[in-house]
Amino acid sequence: MTKRPLIGILLDYESEGSFSKRPHYALRTAYFDAVWKAGGLPVGIPYLEQARADYLKSLGGLIVPGGFYPFPSEVYGQPANGAAVHPRYAFERTLMADALAQDLPTLGICAGMQVMAVSRGATIWRDIKNELECAVDHLNAKPAEQTAHTVSIAAGTRLFDITGTSEMAVNTAHNEALREIPDGITISARAPDGIVEAIELPDRRFAIGVQWHPEFFLTDGDPSFSLFQQLVVAAGDHP
Numbered sequence: 001m002t003k004r005p006l007i008g009i010l011l012d013y014e015s016e017g018s019f020s021k022r023p024h025y026a027l028r029t030a031y032f033d034a035v036w037k038a039g040g041l042p043v044g045i046p047y048l049e050q051a052r053a054d055y056l057k058s059l060g061g062l063i064v065p066g067g068f069y070p071f072p073s074e075v076y077g078q079p080a081n082g083a084a085v086h087p088r089y090a091f092e093r094t095l096m097a098d099a100l101a102q103d104l105p106t107l108g109i110c111a112g113m114q115v116m117a118v119s120r121g122a123t124i125w126r127d128i129k130n131e132l133e134c135a136v137d138h139l140n141a142k143p144a145e146q147t148a149h150t151v152s153i154a155a156g157t158r159l160f161d162i163t164g165t166s167e168m169a170v171n172t173a174h175n176e177a178l179r180e181i182p183d184g185i186t187i188s189a190r191a192p193d194g195i196v197e198a199i200e201l202p203d204r205r206f207a208i209g210v211q212w213h214p215e216f217f218l219t220d221g222d223p224s225f226s227l228f229q230q231l232v233v234a235a236g237d238h239p
Contacts, residue, residue: 005060005235007040010095010112012067013047013088023087030215031065031109037218038228040235047091052098061206061235062099064092066110066173066213077123077179093119105206105234107227110174113209117199121182128177128195135193139175144216148172151197151212157188158200158208162230163223170197170212170224177211206234 009032011025019026025046035042045055045062056062069088073081092112096119099106108116114124125131128138140148147169153160160166178196181187189198189210201207208231214224 004039004041005232006058007035007042007061007063007232007235008045008055008059009035009042009063010065010092011044011046012065027065031063034215034218034228038232040232047087049091052095056098056102056104059104060238061105061231064096064106064108064112064115066112071124075118075124076126100201100204100207103205105231105238107231108209109215110211110213113199113211114176114178116207116209117178117181117185120185120201122178122185123180125177125179127175129175134195136191136195138172138195140172144171144173144213146171149191151189151191153189154187157186159188159198162226165223168223171216172212174211206231
């Protein structure tokens with residue numbers, strides 16, 4: 001039996017909720033299902049600062065998932081305001097930077113894509129619905145299992161090679177978007193209104209971020225599912 005590469009999935013964080021009135025980790029099962037179906041062995045990554053290096057040393061690949069939580073004001077291109085940093089971002093900003101520095105195959109999904117870009121100096125629009133003229137409803141009320149709009153994928157990008165298409169339909173559930181994007185980040189897909197929908201880092205073996213949620217499309221042959229498959233392939237080759 002071929003050994004499955006270990007794929008770490010950063011857990012999301014809730015200060016309280018229906019599961020518990022106390023702080024707890026939470027993440028939809030679809031992320032784990034996607035990794036397993038793609039041939040990887042999924043494991044959740046908690047916010048343990050002292051264990052971060054050990055996790056990264058053990059992993060073949062990393063997924064930084066979506067989530068609704070605030071970034072610090074400077075991520076939005078505004079002066080630091082001294083507010084407490086959300087526990088997830090406090091951990092993942094270093095996790096992402098270290099993973100990229102080690103060339104660990106990494107997939108950023110929705111907020112995870114934004115964290116990947118910010119780690120390379122990008123900034124973010126806080127509320128595109130009010131800050132931009134969007135022709136697409138990016139915070140769409142449709143169930144995540146349904147597509148909401150198309151994205152155009154740039155030829156010659158890693159995303160184009162993985163999906164095998166120049167246009168695909170995606171779901172959507174975000175109110176933030178990448179704003180200023182420095183050199184060194186390749187924009188590989190955009191929505192019809194120009195919002196950045198995917199990025200990649202050409203100086204890394206596998207570092208791709210997508211604004212949509214591919215974990216809801218796990219049918220063999222689906223271009224979204226191919227992202228997980230290729231992450232697992234890259235993870236299997238990670239030294």
